[in-house]
Amino acid sequence: MRIFAIGDLHLPGDAGKTMDIFGANWDGHMERIASDWLSRVGADDVVLLPGDFSWSQDIDGVKADILQIGELPGKKILIRGNHDYWWNSITKVRQALPENMYALQNDSIQFENVIICGSRGWTLPDESSKTYAEDLKIYSRELIRMRLSLEHACKSRTSERLVVMTHYPPLFRYRNHTELTKLFCEFGVHDVVYGHLHGEGIANGFSGIVDNTRYHLASCDALDFRLLEISP
Numbered sequence: 001m002r003i004f005a006i007g008d009l010h011l012p013g014d015a016g017k018t019m020d021i022f023g024a025n026w027d028g029h030m031e032r033i034a035s036d037w038l039s040r041v042g043a044d045d046v047v048l049l050p051g052d053f054s055w056s057q058d059i060d061g062v063k064a065d066i067l068q069i070g071e072l073p074g075k076k077i078l079i080r081g082n083h084d085y086w087w088n089s090i091t092k093v094r095q096a097l098p099e100n101m102y103a104l105q106n107d108s109i110q111f112e113n114v115i116i117c118g119s120r121g122w123t124l125p126d127e128s129s130k131t132y133a134e135d136l137k138i139y140s141r142e143l144i145r146m147r148l149s150l151e152h153a154c155k156s157r158t159s160e161r162l163v164v165m166t167h168y169p170p171l172f173r174y175r176n177h178t179e180l181t182k183l184f185c186e187f188g189v190h191d192v193v194y195g196h197l198h199g200e201g202i203a204n205g206f207s208g209i210v211d212n213t214r215y216h217l218a219s220c221d222a223l224d225f226r227l228l229e230i231s232p
Contacts, residue, residue: 004227005048005218007195011065013056032225045074051081051167062086070098081167108153117149118165195219
């Protein structure tokens with residue numbers, strides 16, 4: 001089993017919104033992703049999708065996007081991103097997914113020797129920001145959700161490999177130590193996959209090792225619309 005990741009697919013949903021308005025590099029982005037996906041992913045492989053799956057506003061509008069990804073090979077694991085407005089009730093989300101797609105929320109899932117867990121995350125609180133109080137409130141809540149997911153993973157942990165998905169960056173190139181990185185260190189997380197950063201913001205992302213945990217920026221334009229393989 002191989003593990004791949006690619007985030008921020010931003011599929012059009014029923015809104016019909018395309019991404020080429022954000023730059024020529026987005027032209028036909030899903031066709032490019034699908035071509036790479038089909039050439040590399042097998043039925044027993046796992047693909048992590050860390051948020052911003054679709055522009056749809058509701059669960060009915062996202063069904064075509066779910067079908068498109070569901071038909072691609074491999075097992076797909078989703079978490080919610082900040083633009084996933086269609087993701088309200090986790091029960092309804094899971095009912096809408098085919099057998100080879102899974103949604104995480106305050107829990108975890110295991111394939112072979114790998115346990116996968118995670119939560120959306122939030123903007124890292126900045127005391128100089130006008131939105132500091134609100135960011136701190138939401139960030140603190142997301143820390144609780146991430147801990148719940150990690151605790152769920154460790155209840156029956158028989159695996160040596162623990163992988164976390166989060167949408168918002170848990171750290172930056174210039175800020176490597178945060179409450180989230182401390183949490184990952186506490187639980188012995190091996191790999192963290194995140195997205196959210198686009199365009200000029202990609203340069204602020206961090207991919208590397210902090211306290212024995214590997215971090216991988218996986219927003220699709222940061223990967224030139226090719227899947228990232230997370231090696232053992």
